[in-house]
Amino acid sequence: MLDEGANLFLPNLSIDIAVIGFEAGTLKVLLLELDSKWMLPGGYIFKNESIDDASRRILTERTGLQHYFMKIFQVFGNADRSFPDEMRHILKKLDIPWHPNYWMCQRYVSTAFYALVDIERVTPDGGILSQKTAWWNLRDLPVMWFDHQHIATGALRKLKEDILIDHHSYNMLPENFTMPQLHQLQELILEKKIDRSRFQKKMLSLGIFERLPEPKQGVPHRRPFLYKHKDH
């Protein structure tokens, strides 16, 4: 694939995905390590493949998920968006011969997506290079390759803008979840307190959630009701 990339893929086009989840009270993003720097999952588009199919293929390869929420949030199209020096460094580490005109060193226009996932259901896969994977705090990112820190930060900014319109944050929770979970998650994304009473009324008035007959078991204190999204 490393040799055949130029024949298989659309040139100058790439996809990067911020896979975002919620764990231990923080927002997490799935990253891949390479020589002590980190990168977003991403890839290229086969010549007979749509952008949407390519993004789904990449997401499924890296997470094992078949169903998830994903959305384009930005196109990164700067003229100087090529990283020959970093690519050279990476290829050297991987014992791959270096050519300045190697197809990976082109200028790339990246179509950037964010995906909202339930971390519990994800099985991260380091891919063909067996890269180490980890869930990093989306608000405290490590040193990253290329402009991926910029892309990850852009995903968070757009998620924050979208959440009150799209009402898609439940995609980061298990299939059955409680209102306090959803409440905590939205406060975290919006970085502000939301009144519990009002939150519950508003969410239920959307008509997209269904209360399950049995409350959540195995928790201390009063058992919260469980809900699921009606389309699920």
Added chain:
Amino acid sequence: MLDEGANLFLPNLSIDIAVIGFEAGTLKVLLLELDSKWMLPGGYIFKNESIDDASRRILTERTGLQHYFMKIFQVFGNADRSFPDEMRHILKKLDIPWHPNYWMCQRYVSTAFYALVDIERVTPDGGILSQKTAWWNLRDLPVMWFDHQHIATGALRKLKEDILIDHHSYNMLPENFTMPQLHQLQELILEKKIDRSRFQKKMLSLGIFERLPEPKQGVPHRRPFLYKHKDH
């Protein structure tokens, strides 16, 4: 340029722009005619040019405008997004020899923008092919080339979604405009009645408009106040 395109431009990437204005109580979109079918203004990205610069270059070439509002609204990335038959027809009409592998017949991923302009300030330019230009009703489009009708319709749908968040519709009015003008325009885009009193209060409470000292002259009935956007 027709021969050198493959060397000058990024392959497989194009830009299409829905240039939207407001005239005679209807939403208009700027189209170019070619052999009795119409197309959106668009073009390609030079190899050392950013997506944003390319979109600005194309918009300025076609409208003469230096300042305007423009925004990416969608990426059209279907695998079958190539139009060899239509291209063949077009090239034949233009007396340009046909090659099935001509660079224009590739699959293209189109980054689609909408631009909001004041029609009065636009000088449409049919470009290198001296195409006829016209402002078409955006809700009653002619037969169009490629998937451009789909793109134009998508622009309208996204504009409708954006308008209450971005508050950018004033870009379709002259520099100095009246609240009734803005009111009529927003009712048109949203396809519903908006109470006049409330509209005026809400727009002014945004704090982005400045009332000018002189009311609009030369109109019958009571003279409305003129406003301009503060950044203008």
Added chain:
DNA sequence: TCAAAAGTGTTAAATATACACCCATGT
């Protein structure tokens, strides 16, 4: 003087906000 368009006020309904109270559960 009257019709038309513009500007703004008034009232009622709906929604948002802040807070309080009660409930269920484990210690």
Added chain:
DNA sequence: ACATGGGTGTATATTTAACACTTTTGA
């Protein structure tokens, strides 16, 4: 019994909505 977290009610403030009233101008 009590601390903790969950669910929901109440009172108040703010915003939305519907409509009415007044002003200005040309015919």
